[in-house]
Amino acid sequence: MDEIPDGHARRQAAKRAEILAAATEIFFEEGYGRASMDAVLARTGGSKRTLYKYFRSKDELFAAIVGNVSDRVLAALRPPLGDGGIRETLTTMGERYLGVLLSPEGLALYRNMVAEAPHFPELAQTFFSNGPGRASANLAAFFRDQKAQAVLQIEDPQRAAEQFLGMVRGDVHLRAVLLARKPAKATVRKTVAAAVDIFLSGTAPDLREG
């Protein structure tokens, strides 16, 4: 499976991918409302017949864009965390989380999902499940282990996971979304480190140094 097709099939796949790539740029730059099928065509150079062959409507094209970008961008939040050290695991997860959220595609995806959530509820649900939901669920599973081993003193692992990730987000994400102001990598590292410090000091009494 996943063999590289030849001939017509390969040609079709390439054309579809080309359209999808161009549409992603336009939809994410302009937003669903301002993006137009004509604009997509102007960039790919094809004909309307071909465009509507692969995507039967603007809505379907948007859904394909969201699905494709989600699969690609949110993948980093998917793998469950091993049972390494707490501090290391939290740091890794925090930086991974912020990396995804602050990437250009992550920001655009977030903006578009928030904007269109009321009109595409099933897309919003999928986005949440595969993105922030998966991240916090992953971390919550890790927390459950640590709680069972009496390393962490927390009441609700799921809530603790969401709160840690919220602390990592801080206002950094909001600033990037609203003001297009992305922080330097050093700032990201410091933010995550500070969040880990506060969280561990607040939940892992045995790790307190003095």
Added chain:
Amino acid sequence: MDEIPDGHARRQAAKRAEILAAATEIFFEEGYGRASMDAVLARTGGSKRTLYKYFRSKDELFAAIVGNVSDRVLAALRPPLGDGGIRETLTTMGERYLGVLLSPEGLALYRNMVAEAPHFPELAQTFFSNGPGRASANLAAFFRDQKAQAVLQIEDPQRAAEQFLGMVRGDVHLRAVLLARKPAKATVRKTVAAAVDIFLSGTAPDLREG
């Protein structure tokens, strides 16, 4: 000042307010793109001449909506915090913050600002300054005091404030925005309480009860 005008002036103010109220509902329900001036008119029942007399364009109407709702909804985040107890202040600020963010108008305002930030950067800037920015700045000022009194051990008060508010937000806000799922008041209180516990245990060593 702020006298109640009579006659023409009063009539104009009332008409303007009526249009603004109707437009707010429509724009916040449908979003900027899908909202139409005709829909606003259909709800108010007036004429286009009057509508365009008070708001010279759709953009200007949108700006007026955002400004008006911001003044009204974000006001709760404005007053600086007194120098009460830390736990009490944090709890108050956390619940106030979540209350604003999770209110119907707060959610709609957030959604619209995120969606239109690239096309209305100055509005986005104002929203951030008067909303999340003001909240974290207020809390940061409080933290600076507590740090000066050696009650809190934090490095960067501004970052600490943003992280505390981020922890309060958790995934609750995101769920409300994306999935239209608003938490019960009890959940909000528990979330804030848990955030306060973790934060204080992590930053105020003298308050640790253990």
Added chain:
DNA sequence: TGTAAACGGTACTGTACCGTACCATTTAAA
């Protein structure tokens, strides 16, 4: 009561855009 401002209703202009239809051209397979 007269008068000017504000208002309601609606027709209209120009434009943008989604989606369809049609024909010519290119590409891949037989």
Added chain:
DNA sequence: TTTAAATGGTACGGTACAGTACCGTTTACA
């Protein structure tokens, strides 16, 4: 080389919408 599929280009239908123009009517103030 022949044939069928895929594509490019473009014209078109239908609709929605921002903003303007013009009409008669209502309201407030002198």
